[in-house]
Amino acid sequence: MSSSSTTVTRREPPDLGALLRKRKAEDELASRPRFIPKAERLRLEAEKSAKEEEERKRRQAESHHKNGDQRPPAAPSAFTNAPGPIPTGPKAMRSNEADNRRNGVNGNRPPQVNKRGTEKNGNTGAESDDEAERKARYMGPDVNQSTFSAKKKRRRATDKKFNFDWDPDDDTSRPSDPRYAERLEPAFKLGGYDDQMTDEIIRRKAEAIRRSDPEFGEERARQLLEQHERAKKAAERNGLGKHWSEKKLSEMKERDWRIFKEDFGISTKGGAIPNPMRNWNESGLPKRLLDIIHKVGYDEPTPIQRAAIPIALQARDLIGVAVTGSGKTAAFLLPLLVYISELPPLTEFTKNDGPYALILAPTRELVQQIEAEARKFATPLGFTVVSIVGGHALEEQAFSLRNGAEIIVATPGRLVDCIERRVLVLTQCCYVIMDEADRMIDQGFEEPLTKILDALPVTNEKPDTEDAENAQLMSRYVGGRDRYRQTMMYTATMPPTVEKIAKKYLRRPAIVTIGNAGEAVDTVEQRVEFINGEDKRKRRLQEILNSGQFQPPIIVFVNIKRNCDAVARDIKAMGFSAVTLHGSKTQEQREAALASLRNGQTDILVATDLAGRGIDVPDVSLVVNFNMATNIESYTHRIGRTGRAGKSGVAITFLGNEDTDVLYDLKQIISKSSISKVPEELRRHEAAQSKPVRGMRKTEESAGFGGKGAQW
Incomplete structure (x- = not known):
C-alpha cells in the first residue's frame, strides 16, 4: 500500500448515558410549570x-x-355541550x-362589552x-345589572365644591362674532386722553348708532361727536395727552410732578420744598458750571441730583438718603461751589481764618475720591481743594494749607488733630457736608464729629423756626460778609444716632429719599450659597473665577485683616493677580492698591469693610462675600460696589453656621430685590424665620476712635 492512501476514520458509537441525561433534562423542563401571559392564555x-x-x-x-333528519339542529343545552330537544x-x-329581542328591536345591537371594555x-x-x-x-334577560359609574360618582362629589378658576365655557364674548370685531377703547385712560381714539373711529361709532336706532340715533350720534370734541379740547388745554418729558417747564402741573417723582423713586419731606429738576439746563446752575458739567461728561442727572440740587440751591439744610453709587458726591458738590462763589475771594488776611466749606467722610479712600471729584469742578473756577487724612505727616498737610483753601475734605479723626494743634481753624466755615454719616457713627466717630461741629462759629447758625425754610431770608448775608451756615447730611441708612446728630445740628432740614432706605440697589443680582469651611469656600471661589462669566475688576470681602493676605495668596496661586486693602496698610499702599485695580493692572481686590463704603471702582462685575458681613448695613454697602451708575452686577455671598444672626435680614433684603431670588435653603432656615434679639457685636475691624482717626 502506498503512503498516499487515505486514512479511514472509525465512527464512534453514541454515548447512551449522555442521551439519557439529555432526555431526562428535557422531560424535567417540560414538566415545569410555564408562565403564560394573560393575552396568550x-x-x-x-x-x-x-x-x-x-x-x-x-x-x-x-x-x-x-x-335522515332535515330539521335544523337544536340549540345546545345550557348545561351540556350535547344537542338537546327543542323546549x-x-x-x-x-x-x-x-328571539324577538334579537331579531326585532335589538337585531343590530352592538356586541356586549364587559367591565374591562373588551x-x-x-x-x-x-x-x-x-x-x-x-x-x-334559557335563563331570561339580565335584570339586575349594575349601573355604577366611577366618573358619575366623582362628578356628584365635586358638584358641591365651588371652583374659583375661570371656566373658558363661561366666556360670553365671541371673537368671531362681527358685533365684537371692532371694539372701541375708552377715550380716557390713566395717563390722560388717548391719541389712538381718532376722529375716524368716533365717526364710525356714530354711524353705527344712527343705523341701529332710527328714532333717536341721530341725536345720540350728534351728542357723541360733541362730547368727543370737548374731550379733545380739554386734553389739549390741560396737556393730559403729553408725557412730562414732552412738556415745557411752564406747562408742568402738580400731577406731572407727581408722575415725575414716581418715575425716579423720589420722596421728599419738609416744608417749602422746590420741584426737582428735569435736566441740567433747568437746574438753575450758572452757565460756567454747566459747561464744566457737560465737559466732565454728566449727561443726565441721577435721581438724588435731580431732587437735592434745587433744594440745596435755596440754602436749605438737607438730609439725603440714597443707596450707594447713586451720585451723591456731585449732588452736594455743585450747590457748594455755587454757594462759595458768591462769597468774597480769600485774601492774605482771610486765608488763615479757615475754609469756606468742609466735607467730612469716614475713610481716607473716600476722602481722596471726593477730593479728585471736587477738583474737576473747583479748579476751573479758581477754587482750592485740600484733603486732610491720616497716614500722611501733619506737617505736610499744614504746608498744603499755607495758601488757604476754600474747600477742605477730611476724616473726622485727623481733622480733630489739626484743630487741637492749631493747624486749622474754622472761623469762617459756613458750609458743612457729612458724607456717609451712618458709617462715621459705626466707626466710632460720633465724639470727634461732635467736636468738629461744636468748633464751627455760632454767629451764623440758622434759627430753629419756619424762617429756616425761607430761601430768601437764608440767602442773606449775616454781619456784612458771612452767610447762614448750611449743613447737609448724606447717608444710606438712618440709625438713631444719626437722627440725634441731625436734630441737634440741622435746622428744619428737607429730607430726600431715593428708593427705600437701607435696601440694595436693583441693578445687583444677589446670590447666596451655604458653604462651611475655608477650604470648601476657596475651591468654590476658584470655580467662580475660572467660569469666565465675570470680567475684572472683582472685589472679594473678608471680615478680618489677617484673612486678606491669606485669601489673596490663594487667589494668586489660582493664576489671578490680586491686591489687598485693610487697616494695617499704609496710606501709600492703599492708594497703590486702588490705583492698580482701577487702571487694570490687577484683577481682584481682597478687602475688609474698609472698601465697603464710598470706594468707586468703575465696572466692577462681581462682588464675593467670602465671609458674610456681621450686619445687614455693611452687606448692603459691600454689594453696592457693583451695579453702579446704572450698570448691572452680581454679588455672591458664602454663608455658614456663624451667620445665623443676619439670615433673617438677609432674606428680607433679597426678597425685596426685583432681580434676585431667595434660595430654598435660606427660605426654610430656622434662623431666617424671625428677627433675632441680640446686642451690638464688635469685630476685629470695628475698633473705635483712637485719637488719630479710626484704626482701620
Whole structure:
C-alpha cells in the first residue's frame, strides 16, 4: 500500500448515558410549570373553544345526515355541550321573546362589552355570542345589572365644591362674532386722553348708532361727536395727552410732578420744598458750571441730583438718603461751589481764618475720591481743594494749607488733630457736608464729629423756626460778609444716632429719599450659597473665577485683616493677580492698591469693610462675600460696589453656621430685590424665620476712635 492512501476514520458509537441525561433534562423542563401571559392564555382558550365548537357541529351534522333528519339542529343545552330537544312551554315562550329581542328591536345591537371594555366573544376568552344567546334563551334577560359609574360618582362629589378658576365655557364674548370685531377703547385712560381714539373711529361709532336706532340715533350720534370734541379740547388745554418729558417747564402741573417723582423713586419731606429738576439746563446752575458739567461728561442727572440740587440751591439744610453709587458726591458738590462763589475771594488776611466749606467722610479712600471729584469742578473756577487724612505727616498737610483753601475734605479723626494743634481753624466755615454719616457713627466717630461741629462759629447758625425754610431770608448775608451756615447730611441708612446728630445740628432740614432706605440697589443680582469651611469656600471661589462669566475688576470681602493676605495668596496661586486693602496698610499702599485695580493692572481686590463704603471702582462685575458681613448695613454697602451708575452686577455671598444672626435680614433684603431670588435653603432656615434679639457685636475691624482717626 502506498503512503498516499487515505486514512479511514472509525465512527464512534453514541454515548447512551449522555442521551439519557439529555432526555431526562428535557422531560424535567417540560414538566415545569410555564408562565403564560394573560393575552396568550385567552388566545389559547379561544382557539380551544373554537375547535370544540367546530367539532361539535361536525358531529351533529354527521348525526343528522346519518338519521335522515332535515330539521335544523337544536340549540345546545345550557348545561351540556350535547344537542338537546327543542323546549316547549314557558321556556319556549322565553326563547321566543329572546328571539324577538334579537331579531326585532335589538337585531343590530352592538356586541356586549364587559367591565374591562373588551368585547364578549370568543376572541377574548369571555362569553361568546352563542353562549350569550343560549343564556338569554334559557335563563331570561339580565335584570339586575349594575349601573355604577366611577366618573358619575366623582362628578356628584365635586358638584358641591365651588371652583374659583375661570371656566373658558363661561366666556360670553365671541371673537368671531362681527358685533365684537371692532371694539372701541375708552377715550380716557390713566395717563390722560388717548391719541389712538381718532376722529375716524368716533365717526364710525356714530354711524353705527344712527343705523341701529332710527328714532333717536341721530341725536345720540350728534351728542357723541360733541362730547368727543370737548374731550379733545380739554386734553389739549390741560396737556393730559403729553408725557412730562414732552412738556415745557411752564406747562408742568402738580400731577406731572407727581408722575415725575414716581418715575425716579423720589420722596421728599419738609416744608417749602422746590420741584426737582428735569435736566441740567433747568437746574438753575450758572452757565460756567454747566459747561464744566457737560465737559466732565454728566449727561443726565441721577435721581438724588435731580431732587437735592434745587433744594440745596435755596440754602436749605438737607438730609439725603440714597443707596450707594447713586451720585451723591456731585449732588452736594455743585450747590457748594455755587454757594462759595458768591462769597468774597480769600485774601492774605482771610486765608488763615479757615475754609469756606468742609466735607467730612469716614475713610481716607473716600476722602481722596471726593477730593479728585471736587477738583474737576473747583479748579476751573479758581477754587482750592485740600484733603486732610491720616497716614500722611501733619506737617505736610499744614504746608498744603499755607495758601488757604476754600474747600477742605477730611476724616473726622485727623481733622480733630489739626484743630487741637492749631493747624486749622474754622472761623469762617459756613458750609458743612457729612458724607456717609451712618458709617462715621459705626466707626466710632460720633465724639470727634461732635467736636468738629461744636468748633464751627455760632454767629451764623440758622434759627430753629419756619424762617429756616425761607430761601430768601437764608440767602442773606449775616454781619456784612458771612452767610447762614448750611449743613447737609448724606447717608444710606438712618440709625438713631444719626437722627440725634441731625436734630441737634440741622435746622428744619428737607429730607430726600431715593428708593427705600437701607435696601440694595436693583441693578445687583444677589446670590447666596451655604458653604462651611475655608477650604470648601476657596475651591468654590476658584470655580467662580475660572467660569469666565465675570470680567475684572472683582472685589472679594473678608471680615478680618489677617484673612486678606491669606485669601489673596490663594487667589494668586489660582493664576489671578490680586491686591489687598485693610487697616494695617499704609496710606501709600492703599492708594497703590486702588490705583492698580482701577487702571487694570490687577484683577481682584481682597478687602475688609474698609472698601465697603464710598470706594468707586468703575465696572466692577462681581462682588464675593467670602465671609458674610456681621450686619445687614455693611452687606448692603459691600454689594453696592457693583451695579453702579446704572450698570448691572452680581454679588455672591458664602454663608455658614456663624451667620445665623443676619439670615433673617438677609432674606428680607433679597426678597425685596426685583432681580434676585431667595434660595430654598435660606427660605426654610430656622434662623431666617424671625428677627433675632441680640446686642451690638464688635469685630476685629470695628475698633473705635483712637485719637488719630479710626484704626482701620
